[in-house]
Amino acid sequence: MSKKNLQARDISWLSFNARVLQEANDPTVPLKQRIRFLGIHSNNLDEFFRVRVATLRRMIELGGKKGNMHLEDNPQAILDQIQMTVLQQQNEFNRIWExxxxxxxxxxxxxxxxxxxNKEQxxxxKNFFDESVRANIIPLLIESLPQLPYLRDKSIxxxxxxxxxASAYDQKYSLIEIPSKVVGRFVQLPSPPGEHHIILLEDVIRFNxxxxxxxFGYDHFDAHIFKVTKDAEIDIDNDVSTSFVQKIEKGLKNRRKGKPVRFLYDKEMDAGLLEYLIRRLNLSRRDNIIPGGRIHNFRHFMDFPDVFKAQKKERVPFTHPDLQKAQRVTEVILQKDVMLHLPYHSFGSVIDLLREAAMDPDVTTIKITAYRLAPASRVINALINAARNGKEVVVMLELRARFDEENNLEWKEVLEEEGVKVLIGVANLKVHAKLCVIKKKQGTRIIQYGFVSTGNLNEKTARVYADHCLLTSNRSVMADINRIFKYLENPKTTIQHLRNCNTLLVCPNAMRKRLIAMIDREIKTAxxxxxxxxxxxxxxxxxxLLINKLYEAATAGVELNIIVRSIFCPKTDQRRFKQPIHAVSIIDEYLEHARVLIFHNGGKEKMYISSADWMVRNLDHRIEAAVPILQPAIQKELKDIINIQLADNVKARWLDDELSNNYVISGDEKKIRSQIETYQYLYQKTGKHSEASSH
Structure with missing residues (x-):
């Protein structure tokens, strides 16, 4: 398939980040949320440069040699377009911030x-600096140093x-790292009644x-912020004498020395210092040298102090109605499937399930996958308690979860000290599936239950990520989860365990083939x-491959309804299609993180929730799983939620071929904001009336 029939992946991603910027620009969004969206936009862009821009530059260096990369046709043209788009978005960002x-x-x-x-401030x-800041900074006089000191990727x-x-010639340059991680970025100042005055940490340092x-006897100071973004790829060496953990640790150390891929600076910076830094960092004008305003690292603004007037009552997670009156989550799951829709339903039910298993004398084994964990993880706490209570606990901890590598290395140590068996991954395959199986003695037999989720086992993100988690004791689902763990526990023996999965769609073996087969069935029907x-x-x-198959479906007359949050490479309106592909993106207070697949299947709908996106990395280079939704009541609930999202005319944007990000507007029809409607839809199933506001 020609790349002309596709949107460039990285340009499509920038279009997604423009949608995040739209939320920051929306005056109907509460001010605290608008600031948070600026922080999200900034954090997204940092990761984009660390990963994608760095990868495109590697492609140019490879000069067409594939390695293990999925090569773009013209990476330099994409980099040029990125530079132009990012500068345009930076201007819009600055306008919104003003x-x-x-x-x-x-x-x-x-x-x-x-x-x-004022004098009091x-x-x-001065006192705040002496008590909290001075001990955390080390000013460096850089001219006298033989080489520029190591600059941290996430610091300013x-x-x-x-x-x-007295002398125009007598000047020196110095660098000061802003200790935001230790001290915090925002300092609240003494303020008149009814007012809140806030100063940034770098301005506290400037004052001092x-x-x-x-x-040194200097009496005039110019000080301006800058930051460097570096290539975040971890290169795993092939030294057979080192363990996988040692390779990850070495890769992390090498990442710190990664090549700069972006240099951002205050456009008011002294020209001599700017030229000096660019030269010492070995940057050229093609290296995304981007002038900006006085403030950088807006990602900290996701944690802007809560100094705002109280909003109306916020939506809060509630317990799933099937679990509200139950003494134990386990007893319900052994009788019927329960689907949690996070963050509307409380993630606490997952924690409860694991705690019950940890304390249940009849539970023998807990096996679980972990990708990104909360800082003080209650999931890990429950698993440690299970190990202390004599259970066999196996945790598949993916050490290569990008930007969580160091955290997961620390969790590995904590778990192993408590007697938990930690699996650390499979060569060339990231483990991204979200799975759990619990084994329990019941009389003379062993029964099994657990869950399959679209999101991470992270109670912090579960409050803001919209995901689905199926709690189930379905025997065929549990059998497949066991097969996956058999493979993970001994990947060198055979991949046949994955191939033997009959109920779950599993990557890298069967998912792509099964998806194509189900699309083919719809094509044949059309x-x-x-x-x-x-x-x-x-x-x-x-x-x-899958986009090409969707094009084939649209040409045959299959009705395609697609909701994609970020990267969307298909072109939706082609002459050969019997009808354009209906594709929207929803950006709102919660991050839409779930993956859902529904095939009409001649009226006997096949439904799945999955951990896998439709990307080469997920389908070919990861262990992923999609679980079928088999209970009619849950099927209806899931389909209803998807239809609510497809009807959104407040926060949905069209995914069109022009990347215009135009909002879906439906004239004088009722305003449908899908996250509010979904909350109301699920809450009314509890038999209560929700008074939660639209914010």
Whole structure:
């Protein structure tokens, strides 16, 4: 298939980040959320440069040699387009931030700087610096150093120019790393009644520069923020004498030395210092050298202080109605399947299931996969308690979960100290499936139950990520989960265990083939003029083979309804299609993270929830699983939720061939904001009336 029939993956991703920016720009979104969306946009872009821009540059260096990469036809053209798009978005970002600052001032929230402090605030800032900041900074006089010190990827730095009024020639350069991680980025100042004055940590340091450098005799200081983004790829070496863990640890150390892929700086920075930094970092003008405003690392703004007037009652997670009156989650699951729709339903039910298993004297074994865990993980706490109670506990901990590698290495140590068996991955395959199987003695037999989820076992993100988790004791589902764990526990023997999975769709073996077979069935049906429909909900859709198959379906007349949050590479309106592909993206308060597949199947619908996006990396280079939804009541619930999302005319955008991000607008019809409607739909099943606001 020609790449002309596809949107470039990375340009499509930038279009997604523009949708995040739209939320920051929306005056109907609460101010705290608007600031948070700016933080999300900034954090997304940082990761994009660390991973995707770095990968495109590697492609250019490879010069067409494939290695293990999925090569683009013209990576340099894509990099040029990225540079132009990012600069345009940066201008829009700055415009939105200026508007938000005005709105903050209307609410009597003032973001001040070192030049605008009254006497009381000046005294406070001086004392705060002495007590909380001074011990956490090490100013470096960089001109005297033989090479520029190591610059951390996620940090921001003050580039300081020190001068003496008496001599234009007497100046020095210094660097100060801003210790945001230790101290926090925001400092609340003494403020008049009814007002909130906030200063950024770098401005606290700016104010104190004369004290920091008092012994040098300089009396004039210019200080501007900059940051460096580096290639985040971990290269795993092939040294057979080192263990996999040692290779990950070595890869992490090498990542810190990664090549810079972006340099952002305050456009007011002293020209001499700017030129000096660019030269010492070995950057060229093609290296995404991006001028910006006074503030960088907006990702911290996701944690902006909560100084806002109280909003109406917020939506809070509630217990699934089937579990509300049950003494034990386990007893319900052994009788029937339960589908949790997070974050509407409480993730606490998953924790309860694991705690019950940890304490149940009849439970013998718990096996679970873990990809990204919460900082003080209650999931891990339950598993440790199970091990202490004599259960066999097996945790598949994916050490290569990007940006969570160090956390997972630490969790590995904690778990192993408690007697938990930790599996650390499979060569060349990331384990991304979200699976759990619990084995329990009941009389003379062993019964099994557990869950399959679309999202991580992370109670922190479960409050903001929209996912589905099927709690089940279905024997054929549990049999397949056991097969996957047999493979994970001894991957060198045979991959046949994965091939023997009959109920779950498993990557890298069967999922792609089974998906193609189900799409083919809809194509065949459409050609006989009968009803043929496919509903697809994903985070990302970029796999060429499956896109080609969807094009074939659209040409045959299959009705395609697609919801994709971020990367979307198909072109939806082609002449050969009997009807355009209906594709939307929903960006709202919760991150739409679930993957759902529904095939009409001649009226006997086949439904799946999955951990896998339709990307080459998921389908060919990861262990993934999709579980069928078999209970009619849950099928109806899942289909209803998908239909609510397809009807969204407030937060949905069309995924069109122009990447326009136009909102779906339905004239004078009722406004349907799918996350609100979904909450109300699920909440009314509890028999209660929700008074939660639209925010």
């Amino acid at each position: 508007d938000i600052l005005k709105q903050l001032n209307k609410e009597k929230v003032y973001l001040t700087n070192e030049q605008n402090l 000046q005294e406070f800032v 730095y003050l580039g300081v120019v020190m001068r003496k009024t 520069l004369p004290y920091i450098f008092s012994y 050609k006989t003029k009968k009803t043929a429909k496919i509903y697809i909900k994903l985070n990302s859709l970029s796999d060429e």
